[in-house]
Amino acid sequence: HAADAHRTDLMTITRFVLNEQSKYPESRGDFTILLNHIVLGCKFVCSAVNKAGLAKLIGLAGETNGEEQKKLDVLSNEVFVKALVSSGRTCILISEEDEEATFVDPSKRGRYCVVFDPLDGSSNIDCGVSIGTIFGIYMIKDNHEPTLDDVLQPGKQMLAAGYCMYGSSCTLVLSTGEGVNGFTLDPSLGEFILTHPDIKIPKKGKIYSVNEGNAKNWDGPTAKYVEKCKFPKDGSSSKSLRYIGSMVADVHRTLLYGGIFLYPADKKSPSGKLRVLYEVFPMSFLMEQAGGQAFTGKQRALDLVPTKIHERSPIFLGSFDDVEDIKALYAAEGKKE
Ligand code: P6P
Secondary structure, three states: OHHHHHHHHOOEHHHHHHHHHOOOOOOOOHHHHHHHHHHHHHHHHHHHHHHHHHHHHHHHHHHOOOOOOOOHHHHHHHHHHHHHHHOOOEEEEEEOOOOOOEEOOHHHEEEEEEEEEEEEOHHHHHHOOOEEEEEEEEEOOOOOOOOHHHOOOOHHHOOEEEEEEEOOOEEEEEEOOOOOEEEEEEOOOOEEEEEEOOOOOOOOOOEEEOOHHHHHHEOHHHHHHHHHHHOOOOOOOOOEEOOOOOHHHHHHHHHHHOOEEEEOOEOOOOOOOOEHHHHHHHHHHHHHHOOOEEEOOOOEHHHOOOOOOOOEOOEEEEOHHHHHHHHHHHHHHHHHO
16 A cells, blocks of 8 residues: 555655666766755755745734845745755756856866756745746766757757646656656655656646637637637537646646646747746656657757757647647648748
């Protein structure tokens, strides 16, 4: 019984990754050490996010300790940068919060490049909507002096990707290229325990997830696809709309329940809104590993080669068959051109 196993078997995320890495005799544990430092960052952010509301409340009562209430996304970024540098396993860090890349000092340098959004969706903190950390891990191309070229790699070169969702519980979803597994933080132990082994996304879903408020700016294929979701021609039932406006929450629901998440290009933002390196790639990596797919409107998302570290891309990701449907509409459009 799972609960008993939990009590005695304690499959923590560290043990799980060690088991996985033991398949590679040449691995020296560097990846496990790196991951442990990412997990440390997630535990800190989980605690800070859970207290944020309370701290703000106390602050409102005029009892602030004088220290300027640091914005949570800035604080989270500092924690992740410090944790990743101190791991001694990274050489380049790309954060949504930092305009420029962080090149780790040679004395602390390792072989991994980490791209991350420390607190995606942070505008939702004040109303208690789930938010999250998103991350992806590349290996440096070769042992030369690290350059941006080492992170401007297509998503298919990622060694691992994941997110940590800070909601009613703290859930970390991770893939190291051999499927997707979910871990839930047990606060009494301070450990992430395996709770969602080998996640597979349903082949087809009944939910579509998009900001309908942008409908007037959509291109033809996106507009046609959403129309099909609402007024199916083949007599099937229409899909439900679920849009939280926090990518980690929308993607987590899509992964577990199936369906499709869309952030399309539109006339206002021709490359869409979401960032390639630390939003599109990690979520696309997870979707493919869970049996789904991810499409940019032009190509497989993981084949995209970024040219700038904060580059954006349209993204359609989720259940295999649902993404196949929108790919067909873009292909038909392409034939017309
Ligand atoms: P919109 C949050 O600000 C975010 O970056 C993602 O987490 C989310 O999916 C998206 O933007 C929501 O954007 O334009 O629908 O409010």
